[in-house]
Amino acid sequence: MLYSCIGMDDKLLAIGKTAKLLGVSIDTLRRWDKKGKFSSARIGSAGNRYYRKSDIDLFLGDSFAMARDWAGNKIPYEPDQKYYCQTRDVFQARLEHFQTELLVENKNTFPSLISAISGEIGNNSFDHNIGNWPDILGVYFLYSLTEKKVVLADRGLGILATLKKVRRNLDSHKEALRVAFTETISGRGLESRGNGLKFVRGVVMRNPIKLFFQTGDAVLTLQQNEENFDIEISEKYIRGCIAMIEF
Amino acid sequence: MYSNDRILTPMIIKMNKFGKVLISRPAGREAWLAYQSTLEECGNEDFIEVDFEGVEVLTPSWADEFLTPLFGSFKNRVGLKNTTNPSVIESLKILNLDR
Numbered sequence: 394m395l396y397s398c399i400g401m402d403d404k405l406l407a408i409g410k411t412a413k414l415l416g417v418s419i420d421t422l423r424r425w426d427k428k429g430k431f432s433s434a435r436i437g438s439a440g441n442r443y444y445r446k447s448d449i450d451l452f453l454g455d456s457f458a459m460a461r462d463w464a465g466n467k468i469p470y471e472p473d474q475k476y477y478c479q480t481r482d483v484f485q486a487r488l489e490h491f492q493t494e495l496l497v498e499n500k501n502t503f504p505s506l507i508s509a510i511s512g513e514i515g516n517n518s519f520d521h522n523i524g525n526w527p528d529i530l531g532v533y534f535l536y537s538l539t540e541k542k543v544v545l546a547d548r549g550l551g552i553l554a555t556l557k558k559v560r561r562n563l564d565s566h567k568e569a570l571r572v573a574f575t576e577t578i579s580g581r582g583l584e585s586r587g588n589g590l591k592f593v594r595g596v597v598m599r600n601p602i603k604l605f606f607q608t609g610d611a612v613l614t615l616q617q618n619e620e621n622f623d624i625e626i627s628e629k630y631i632r633g634c635i636a637m638i639e640f
Numbered sequence: 641m642y643s644n645d646r647i648l649t650p651m652i653i654k655m656n657k658f659g660k661v662l663i664s665r666p667a668g669r670e671a672w673l674a675y676q677s678t679l680e681e682c683g684n685e686d687f688i689e690v691d692f693e694g695v696e697v698l699t700p701s702w703a704d705e706f707l708t709p710l711f712g713s714f715k716n717r718v719g720l721k722n723t724t725n726p727s728v729i730e731s732l733k734i735l736n737l738d739r
Contacts, residue, residue: 481664489661492697508697509727512663516701520665588700592734 404446405434411444415452417473428470430462457544457637460533464546465631469528479531481519488512491536491543498538506596507640510604511536511543513589514636522549527632542639549633552608566609567624574606574613575622603639607631650687650719651679656694658706663697668705675706679713688714693722700731707737 412419425431426442431452433442452459463472471477478484488508495504511534518532526549533546549555553569556578563569572578574594578587597604597615604615612627655662658671682688690707692698711718720739723729732738 481666485661485664485667488663488697492661496696503726505697505725505727506730508661509663509699509730512661512697512699513701516664516699520701588704588734592700592730595734596730 405436405443406446406449408433408442408444411449414449417475421473424470428468430466430470456535456537456540457542460535460544460546461629461631461635463533464548464633464635465629469548471529472533476533476535477531478515478534481516484515484519484532484534487534488515494538503600503640506600507543507602507638510593510596510602511545511638513593514545514606514634514638517589518545518547518549518634521555522547522633525550542637544635544637546631546635547633551632551634566611567626570606570608570611570613570624571622601640605637606634607636608634650689651682652689652691653710654694655690655692655698660694660696662695662702663699665701665705668702671702672706672709679710682714685717687717687719689719689721691721692725692728695725695728698725698728698731700734703731703735703737707732708735711737 406414408419408422412422415422422431422433422442422444426433431444431448433444435441436443460472460476463470478487488511491511492504492508495507515532515534522530529548531547533544535544536542551566551569552573553563553566556569556572557563559578560572563572573587573590575591576587577591593604594615596602598617598619601617603617604613606613606615607627608631610626610628610630612625613622614625653675659667662668662671679688688710690710720732720737723732723738729738
């Protein structure tokens with residue numbers, strides 16, 4: 394991006410200040426710039442990177458869009474380390490930290506259930522993609538205690554491809570998503586149970602929690618006391634899965 | 641006398657010894673395998689009490705790898721204790737282990 398393209402009203406911030414605001418490293422910002430994920434303005438003969446305040450605000454305000462971009466981008470890239478759990482061990486450690494913070498913030502609510510459904514969704518990604526990740530391994534795990542939300546995403550095979558291994562007649566993401574949330578089925582051949590997403594559904598329906606879940610072009614939204622099970626079709630395609638839990 | 645003492649003192653499995661956040665299948669499976677040598681000490685008529693005190697998070701995935709085979713092996717000789725944590729309640733319910 395050239396400086397001349399930026400309106401004079403746009404406040405520009407140096408890369409160090411931007412890194413602090415976004416909570417990432419300067420190297421991460423440079424990498425994102427190269428990949429076109431978060432572009433800078435190059436100013437002066439040295440070509441120093443500057444960022445528009447409006448771009449930073451947009452980025453900060455929509456953590457879900459950030460995860461969705463990572464999960465759905467045709468060009469695979471590793472997310473910022475702050476949100477990236479390449480292995481199950483890292484996910485476990487971060488979930489435990491999340492649980493500890495939740496307990497401090499929400500003594501009177503239901504931290505164990507929020508952690509449990511986050512754990513089921515995150516571990517599902519590992520269970521069904523281990524050894525078969527198409528490009529980037531692991532899950533994206535972001536949470537905000539102030540916004541009271543958790544975002545989980547993966548660039549895995551997706552539910553349709555996983556369930557087709559044991560139910561060959563499945564032919565749409567919509568039907569695969571319905572089966573995953575309503576039937577006891579496992580895409581892992583020798584495993585008799587697949588209760589994880591049914592568990593998630595039950596917890597959401599019995600508690601003040603909202604869930605958004607997308608795989609492929611199929612989007613499911615669930616909330617407390619909602620018996621309807623409507624799956625919509627999204628224009629944005631995600632090969633793997635992305636979930637947002639609001640509590 | 642000896643046999644009566646054994647019946648009155650069931651084997652207690654303190655789940656928090658496996659951790660406070662019990663979520664993944666591999667971790668549950670590992671716990672089950674690692675506990676086999678301890679379970680072998682349990683006699684044919686002994687009872688087992690599973691104590692959830694101190695467990696902050698349990699998921700059906702972890703429980704399915706540990707509790708399902710435990711109930712499969714020891715059937716109605718397994719009892720549950722301190723199951724008030726909401727994630728413990730929900731996990732036991734979906735696995736039909738909430739007796």
